[in-house]
Amino acid sequence: MTATVAIIGRPNVGKxxxxxxxxxxxxxxxxxxxxVTRDRRSGDxxxxxxxxxIVDTAGLEEASASSLEGRMRAQTEEAIREADVVLFLVDARAGLMPLDEHFAxxxxxNSTPVILAANKAEGKAGEGGFYEAFTLGLGEPIPMSAEHGEGLADLYDALRPHVxxxxEEAATASAEGEARTDIDVEEAEEDEEVGTRExxxxxxxxxxxxxGKSTMINYMLGEDRLLTGPEAGITRDSISVDWEWNDHHLKVFDTAGIRRKARVQEKLEKLSVADALRAIKFAEVVVVTLDATISFEKQDLQIIELCAREGRAIVIAVNxxxxxxxxxxxWQHLKDAQARYLNQLRGVEIVTMSGQTGAGIDRLMKAVFxxxxxxxxxxxxxxLNRWLDGVLVHHPPPAVAGRRVRLRYMTQPKTRPPHFVVFCSRPEQLPESYTRYxxxxxxxxxDVMGTPIRLSYRKGDNPYASKKKR
Known part of the structure; x- marks a missing residue:
């Protein structure tokens, strides 16, 4: 177990x-x-x-507990309680604000040790705010610049004893049998078994x-780990959390809501959507969450199509x-919409659930696996080739310019998603309809249902191409 360091401070100090x-x-x-930051984000x-x-937190602000800012502050306070040491950042260029003194x-x-750092202290513009930070009574501040990498040596000296x-505390707990025993990582990597801790x-x-994406994940974890509320678009960063379900280990990514591209105008929302798209690329299974009251909107279908183009395994959760x-x-409306709009993902599983009450979570996880x-x-x-022979007898490819395209051989070189290659003559003349067929x-x-399938063609070498014509 390593030390946990929480970065806190008022908004826009460079956390x-x-x-x-x-x-x-x-x-x-x-x-x-x-x-910008609202949820807690952790990293190595x-x-x-x-x-x-390290844990990045939302900016500390004074607000009522029921407001969005108040719920953000509650997330930050929880990070302080869980941390081994708190790194309190102030803005050296702006100087101390009343909020800085309040949260000091x-x-x-609080009993958690505190390290005070004056960020943005590069140049003469930050000298005044650096000396002013002494008045907080939290010890000598560390002058630094997170953007330019200055002051990291002093930060190292301050963090080292706490880390x-x-x-040492983790090693003592392990010796007393309180921590879990070590697992043979090399054996787990060779087996490549998915769903383990490694x-x-x-x-x-x-x-x-x-x-209802964040609400659903909070119910899975059994705690208010992610910020939720009636306001749309609360989540901005893609936050990853570790979760164990029926002895299976998962890394679940909560992402920002993806609106239609024409409606995404602000730079910050564009960054949030780009972060969500990056989470899709690195995921193995994507759970597309629909609102049961307005399911299968055009944007829902575009998100599903995007996940299919990325080649991810897909499950549809109707929250x-x-x-x-x-x-x-x-339910009949959902099945009709599935048959009408998701023909390219025939057989994809639809699971009805409630992130608020937890109904359907187990069925959703079974569908995920x-x-x-x-x-x-x-x-x-x-x-594959026995099946292909039967296809060519009952439904051969159409003739183009009086010549029929010959499908000679078929194999599957890849999985994740399944990818099939057909060796044939003149693949460029095969119509798209025959590929779909x-x-x-x-x-x-x-029985390869509910997952994207890749099908490509490869042209065989002509053994007579090198010979000269008479």
Whole structure:
């Protein structure tokens, strides 16, 4: 177990910039406007030879507990309680604000150790704010610049005793049998078993804004880990959380709601959507969350099509099912819409659920693992070619300019998603309709339902191409 360091401070003091620098990746969204970060985001940080867990938090603001800012502050306070040490950032260029003094008093009442850092202290413009930070009574501040990487050596000296103390405490707990025993990582990597602690299944929860994605994940975790509320578009960063279900380990990604491209105008929302799309690319299974009261809108279909183009395993979760009165009629509407709009993903599973009450969570997880197994489906070459021979007898490809395209051989070189290659003559003359016919035939014959299928053609070499014509 490594030490946990929480970065806190009022909005726009550079917390996310410092988080990205310590993690070594641009994970957290950064923008000039204050209040960009809302949820807690954690990452594995490295500073010299120190290894620790860093937590980026929302800016501390005074507001009522029921407001969005109040719920953001509650998330930050929870991060302070869970941390081994708190890194309190102030803005050296702007100087101390009343909020800085207010939250310094809050930290003094807390038992968690505090390291004070004056960010944006590069140049003469930050000298005044640096010396003013002494008045907070939290010890000597560290002058630094998260954007330019200045002051990290001083930060290293301040963090080192806290990180080493946490590591010693973890080692003592392990010796007493309180920590879990070590697992043979090499053996787990060789087996490549998904769903273990070393290799969790990566699941991205995506959908339109206010579909209930964060509420569903909070119910899974059994705590208010993610910020939720009636306001649409609360989630901005793609937050990953670890979760265990029936001895299966998963890494679940909560993403920002994806609106229609024409409506996304602000730079910050564009960054949030780009972060959600990146989560889809790195996920293995994507749960597309629909609102049961307005399901299968045009944007829902575009999100599903996007996941299919990326080649991800897909499960459709119809959330807020507890708000539906006539469920039989609503279910029939869902099946009709599936048959009408999702022909390219024939057989994709639809699970009705409620993120508020937890109804249907187990059925959703079973569908997720079935979709993952289907995503990894492999069909033998002999079975494929026996099926292809039957297809060519009953429905051969159409003739083009009086010459028929010959399909000679078929194999499956890849999975995740299943990818099939057909060796044939003149592949460029095969119509798209015949490709769809082959894909649908593979789905029905080999029961490859609900997952994207790739089908490509390869032209064989002409053995007479090198010979001269007489």
């Amino acid at each position: 996310s910039t410092l988080f990205n620098r310590l993690v070594g990746k641009r994970l957290a969204l950064v923008d000039d406007q204050p209040g 940080a490295r500073l010299g030879d120190l290894r620790f867990r 008093n809050l930290l003094r009442r 080493e103390a946490a590591e 290799r969790p299944l990566r699941v991205a929860i995506v959908g339109r804004p206010n579909a 807020k099912w507890d708000l539906i009165e006539d469920r039989e009629e609503a 079935r979709a993952y197994d289907m995503w990894n489906r492999r069909i033998s070459t002999s079975a 082959l894909i649908n035939g593979i789905r029905e014959r080999f």
